[in-house]
Amino acid sequence: MYRYDDFDHRFVDERVAQYRDQVRRRLAGQLTEDEFKPLRLMNGLYLQMHAYMLRIAIPYGAFDSAKMRKLAHITRKYDRGYGHFTTRQNLQLNWIKLEDTPDILAELASVEMHAIQTSGNSFRNTTTDPFAGVAHDEIEDPRPYAEILRQWSTLHPEFSFLPRKFKIAVSASTEDRAAVKMHDVGLYLRRNDKGEVGFEVMAGGGLGRTPLLSHTIKPFVARRDLLSYLEAVLRVYNQYGRRDNIYKARIKILVQSLGAKKFAEEVEAEWLASDREAAALPDNYVREIASAFALPAYDNTPVDEAAFKRDAAANPAFARWLRRNTFGHKSSNHAVVTISLKPVGETPGDCSADQMDLVADLADELSFGEIRAAYEQNLVLPHVRRDALFGLWKRLEAAGLGTANIGQITDIICCPGMDYCSLATARSIPIAQDLARHMAAKEEAIGTFNIKISGCINACGHHHLGHIGILGVDKNGEEVYQITLGGDAGNNAAVGTIIGPALKSDAVTGGIDTLIDVYLKLRQDGERFPDTYRRIGAKPFKEALYAVA
């Protein structure tokens, strides 16, 4: 894990002191809300429906037990004992008091955390594969690059007044587990014919009002040129990106209006004309950052396979959890464990302070202290010995964290919606809760499936990328839900298409159930929902849905 150096510590401490003074002046009436709002937003503090909301940055979703314990402590002391993990691998606290926020930021700084750049027209948290560093299908650990991007983009003077927020994702595995193509800029780590590491650079993705997937603008950028090339991308965006209309300001609109080819040419010209050496990424610097992410010293004594198999055979629930919640590790003695924050009927992504403490303890005991937050709103223990899995599962079960549903229909991505978010046009959590309760019994028969729900067109719940996506909208004061079909987030990323008129809230679960029945009836061997949808089209789904609706 990257550790702050003196510069980082000083920078974050100074920021807390500046912010403390800003809050003091606001509470004393010396700053108006218009003056104060940009200052609080720069420190991750939003004003939501019921309270202030603090969005705490978890850079590329990687943190550790000490940070988790601090988060548990903060949620207990300053909030209501729970937090919400987001689709940007961050944590949101929903019940924060303005007057407490300087102390909270100081507490975060004590464990090398902050809430900077979790808002505003800045670079947001660079996201990556939650299995980074340990995934068996990885070319190289993407975290050092995510860290290099974090350092490069934090308060970058040339890019601190972008037309809009800017999001980057990095993936280094054959399977894209970071939804790279929905990002302003996406990076796939690649090896060229000579075995050198570089990046396929994609640009122009994003969800929201105009959902678009990114395009490859350069198939291979050498590692050394990564930052100079990204600076060229940003310069073209800074120069041509629209600032007159918030809905047209993201880079996706620029790439769409210029065309990906023309945009790529503009970037190339800018890049060739720039001082590439000034922003070159030297190998020794990459090595230095990468050393912070070295794998821990694993215990390589062989796993007792017979005992492992016996436990799994005697406990079908454990066997199911193994199948769904563990993933192949680089070390054959270890597994990557995903802890579901989607117990059926609960709020997706919520985690109590007690659960945070337990995960911190388990991370210390079983995973070298390391924890990850996944964009699917779950947590990951990246290095668990396989002979410790049975014990781990039992402890997770006892704490309500043992749900075996990763990648299943009840593993729903869901934004806070109108229960918390002041931008929402409808609720999303109760829809997710009801759907999960209803679908749990069919989960095994359905297999891999994802439902994604957003409470407004901003699409924090990634609804466009759900096999089934649900968007809550307001229709004359009533919540109704638009259903999209065929979305996909990974290697085969696709934006779903709206199937027809929106459903009333009490018709959503039944409607989705009908769609699932059509899928189960018509799918061919091994077909996932988007495959079936692409093969047979919308018609059978539409006919069934609107016959009952």
Add this chain to the structure above:
Amino acid sequence: MQLVTGNRLRDGVPIYFVGNGQWSPSIDAAQLVEDAEADALLAVSQEGAPPLPAVGSVLIEAVRENGHIKPISLRERIRAEGPTTGPMTHQTAIETAAR
């Protein structure tokens, strides 16, 4: 009918304008006026030395029903009554109100 609501500056709690420079977290305490008087009520709510107690003050529609004030919009009902998601069954929520 309409009333003025905003979020309390120091902690963000939804509050309602009672009149005479006073605000309350209870919507039932709000001053509810006819539509024609609403703009004047909003103006009065914004008087006083800074900082004003409420941030983002707006007028919302509401009705009086069985002695209680009920906002018309779902959003405002959720603001007044809290999230509709039910308690988390797997956690011990600590009410900030108890602090």
